Amino acid sequence: MNQNSKANDDTIDLKELFFSLIAQWKVIALCIILSLICALLYLRVTPNTYSTDAMVQVEESKGAGAAALLGDLSSVVEQKSPAQAEIEILKSRMVLGTVIQDLNLNLKIQDDEDGKLHRLLTKDDMLLDYRKDGVFYQKNQSNFLIKQFNIPAFYQNKELTLDLTTPNQFKLIDIENEQVVFTGKLNQANQNIDRYGTWSVYIESKAPFKQTFTLVKQSLPAAVDSLNTDYSVAEKGKLTGVIGLAYQGQDKQHITEVLNSILQVYHAQNIERKTLESKQTLKFLDKQLPELKKQLEESEIKFNKFREQFNTIDVTQESELMLKQNVELEKTRIELKQKQAELSAKYTSSHPLMAEINAQLATIDKKANELNQALKRLPETQRLYLQLYRDVKVNSELYTSLLNNYQQLKIAEAGEIGNVRIIDTAAEPIEPIKPRKLIILILSIFVGGFVGILIALLRNLMHTGIKDSTQIENELDLPVYATVPRSPIQESRIQILKKKKSIPILAVKNTDDIAIESLRSIRTTIHFSLANAKNNIIAISGPAPEVGKSFISANLATIFAQSNKRVLLIDADIRRGYLHKYFNRETTPGLTELLSNQSSVEQTVFKTEVANLDFIARGKNQSNPSEMLASAQFKQLLEQLSAQYDHIILDTPPVLAVTDGIIISQYAGVNLVVARYAKTQIKELELTVNRFEQAGAKVNGIILNDINRASGGYSYGYNYAYNYTAHKDD
Template sequence: MAEVNNNNNNNNIEEESSINLKELLFVMLNNWHYFIICIVVSILIFFTISKFSTPQYEAKATILIKNNENALSQLSLLDNSFGGGNKSNFQNEIGQIQSYTMTKRAVKSLDLYVNYYQKSNFQKIEIYKDSPFLVELDMFKLQTVEHPIKVEILSKDKYILSYDSKENARQYDYGQDMLLEDKINFKGKNKTLAFGEWYESDGMKFRLLMRDEVNSSSDYTNIDYYFVINDLDLITKDFHSTQIDLINKESTIINIAFKYPNQKKAVDYINMLCKIYIDITFEEKNYMNTSTIKFVDAQISNIADSLANAEIKREEFQVKNNSIDLGGDAKFLFDKANELETKRAEEYAKTQYYDYLAKYISSADMDDGVVAPAVMGIEDHLLNNLVKELATRLTLKKSMSITTTPKNVQYQKINSEINSLKSQIEENIRSLKRVSTLASNETTRQLNIFNTELNKLPSTQRNLINIERQFKFNDEIYTFLYQKRAEAEIARNSALPDHKIVDEARVALKVYPKTALNLMIAILLGLLAPALYIFIRFQMNNLIESKADIEKISKAPIIGYIPRIPENESKLVVFAKPKSQITESFRSIRTNIKYIVGKGKNQVILVSSAMPSDGKSFISMNLASVISLSGHKTIIIGYDLRKPKLHHFFNLKNNAGLSTYLIGKDSLDEVIQHTEFNNLDIIASGPIPPNPSELIDSDENAELIKELRKRYDAIIFDTPPISLITDA
């Protein structure tokens, strides 16, 4: 049985819930105009925001990052010791692309020293390459930055330059690439200038040039142009916001995306950034070849003068001595001299390299690449490996310095390994120099023997051999160096970049504001806002507006409905309009009361409500009137002793009434007043007493009701509101 009751309760709850939802739906449908208004307002707000919002365009490019055997492979070994592996390699490359240094190089490469704008409909629009003029800065002069300078084009030859006064203006030194701490103040200017004419004032020096591609038929007058000289640090920060993502986890192809208000500039920047990244990594790959060429060029420059002098002496000797025949002994000494000079040249080149390498590893920065020993003909396996390892780690350090701090664990490990390699190279150099010294000493010993034999020859032959020895020595070194330079040049020119651009940025797509999405959101908000408002108002509504509202808060049966009447109509509607709908409503209530009370019983009815002006008196007098029309003797009593008004509706006096009866001043017959309608009497409230509650609670009131039951078939009490006073 309990289970059945629970099911019934659940059904009632579900039914009530469905009724509530249905009621809520009807409320929303009845307030449809709110939805229309809110949707229109939301769409207007959307279009306003879209109109005045700064658009954002996204440019994308794709780069293939290859795993090479140099930097990435070496870094992989290092990262694996920390558990990073190839993921860390990849992050280093991404970090390098996103670095501030790389961004600034791209900004400089694009010559983004000046921004160009055009005013249109209270908005500033960056026109970038669409500006009819270019601003050429004097890069050797300080420039006032971040201050708008207006340009009014008068013709293709002249324009008006103007700008406002400014205090504490900042200046940028493009030569030193730095923003100055000192600030300047200047007054506004307005000056007519010719295109191509230099302007210098207030910490600025520049000139405007009309673009070559400007169409002579185009009219650029009456258009508000202005430009701003950029603080490179600020403009770099604006561009320092690239987003990089892998296409998928299995590949090393990345997407580089950049958002910016100007469509063309976004495309140019992302393409320039990719180009610079490819160029830098290619430069790093050719680091050793480039360093070798620089080193060899320096050595060639040193030996060139000696070779030229030796060649001049040789030519002068040949001019003076047309033909000299070297005999057998002289020929032998000549060949031996060539052999020894070749050895001496080789040892000299090695010694020069050892000195260079020792100086290189003792320097603090070691920015220039190191030359490999094998390039200089040094075949020592250990030294070649050590120098190669040093070059690799220096490249890694340079790459990591862009993306990490000196406190980074991997960065510190690379520094430690570099220091260890430098120590090993220093020890190896000392050992090799000892070997080279021994070889040089042996060559010197043999040359001393050669010189003793040479002194026995005639002076002409001896001079020829000495000149040839000197020439041979310098020529051997010169030829050797040129050969090594050619090899390094071939290696550099035949190298290919480790990474390549798969797809350049072509068109920057608009990503903000998203018109379709924002319009949908605007419509959704236009629907949601009034729906939420109506829902909250519906949930918080404590007004009684329907039968269901009464049934929710009370178990008392409902005996009828009374519609509202216009304010200007008679309140005694039962007598004024006996055939009206409202009169029929009172007849229905009369019938229901009779059904509830039963036949043959006196009807004692109290009419009250929670608040004033709810219609208590209106209900009381019309209910009494409709009962009297059925032939029942009826009396209505005005129990609102604080605010008497019932007598007004019947045009009766209020000098005697309930209050005078309860205090014993008047008898019952004296306070009962007969109305103009049959079977309907009234006891007015009477004069306002000082103690209404005590009078109503008195025994006289109980006696009054008892006596009236004997005289009348129906007694109607018109009472005050129950929520404000206790009389009711």
């Protein structure tokens, strides 16, 4: 192999590759159609998925102490978004679990008849509605409502078959064990206790089904995980405090209701969390106010009785000062007690704030004891007066103060709005988010086209035969007499040719065809070869079947006859030859009858419709074709006929398949070998030439058939189909 051939092997002809893809447009179109059909089937069996969204704003509450400490540095120090904690709360079981329990989302229902094949063939009017009073399922005219479905924990997250085939009765079957675990009646509450726990099932149905369903009662963690697969929460932007919520599903109304329920539960718990401090304080005041009021009433009664008994007593300035101090201390102590109750809702007893309150109370108690000791040193009557007056004064002021605080906390609790604000509630969507039909259809076209092109390239890659006439000349040092392109005329006749027993001769029907023009160009070359040949016999051979020998033989003989030459065409392939179809006649009498002396030359030679062209069919199949062709009688026959005609063309069997072609080549003056573009291997041609040389014959030239070169403007698929139809038995 020389350098030129190596260069040709390493070169990719993009133009040829492009036209080879165009030639296989039917394969590409078929792949696109199949891909579109698959896409349409997918869209048919896949239900629409909708998505709805909502938006929540989280208001950041900065402490005054932190703001004072940071000052201008607060914009520099990295801070966490207040939305991060709220996002986790929105995903928590506290919020989602409440929604799941309220809407019965932990009960999954699957129709056993609703498979992909069923959805493909029929379009049922199905409704699955999760409501607060139960789960409602309706298909066509039948329906049922599961109002209650409490089952033992052992059967949670397990598939149970709901059998409604029995009238006015239902059964629950464990799919794993195929055992009936519960039986009940429709339209009434059913309870049962087994070794796993208590069953409580209530199924209402006015139009019962006659089929089975698959039910799954999910545990709370499993139900939350299942809801989270279609539920997403994320902050919009960075440190914006705005949270976006989204929920998707097949039922527009259902997903809207679920997302709005999540918003309601989350907002309610946020307000409840913010009013927790006020509730703790109100709880303390609810307990203290009645006791304080009772103490006030008792102290007033005692003080009035004392005054009635001893009349009015003047209080000295020192005693009055001690009384005021005692009242202030008692009032401060009560306020610290109230503050201690408020802080206990937030902190433990070991917290510094709690420790500070306890220290202040201890100081107040110490000062109060000192004043009590001072009061004890006063005169008895004066001391009793001051004590009773102090009790009335302290209880009165404390009761008034606590009552004011109680009213303020009540107002604050009623007006508490929390630190989150619902900006957008969930709105029912209109268009589904998936499947995106237009995109899927467009992608299916591209995928089908890609697969079709890939198949076409693989087919083209598998056709590793000869694709250039120079390859033959460089490798075998043999001339290429002609490169015969595919005929664009034949494509419209392909299906007709496959059904009919006769094949039209292209040189007769379409004399201007590009394939015929190419064959005309080799007449001069063959004339020069015959000038130095031992006779006027032309043998046309090929390395293997389906290379187009018969097509070349029939049309070449016609071309010679049209140039006023007397031509005899012989079908020498007595095994599987079918040249008789070109002339619409039977195989007999033919060559085998002539060689076996069953018919004469006059009886065997057939005058065709083409002027100057005679034809001898192959005859009846024989068991010893090689021996007949190697006989002296065949040689004598050719010598006899050679004198009567200007040209004799022999259509021979494949050389590598049988030895008949090599035997015939010894009688021919010119031996032409037909190779097929992109199918015949260079190694096959090399072996064919070696066979000729071993038999002492010479190959004069090669005819490269079925060319699809773009430079000639040929279409890839035309003559291939014709040649396959016309030469499939070669």
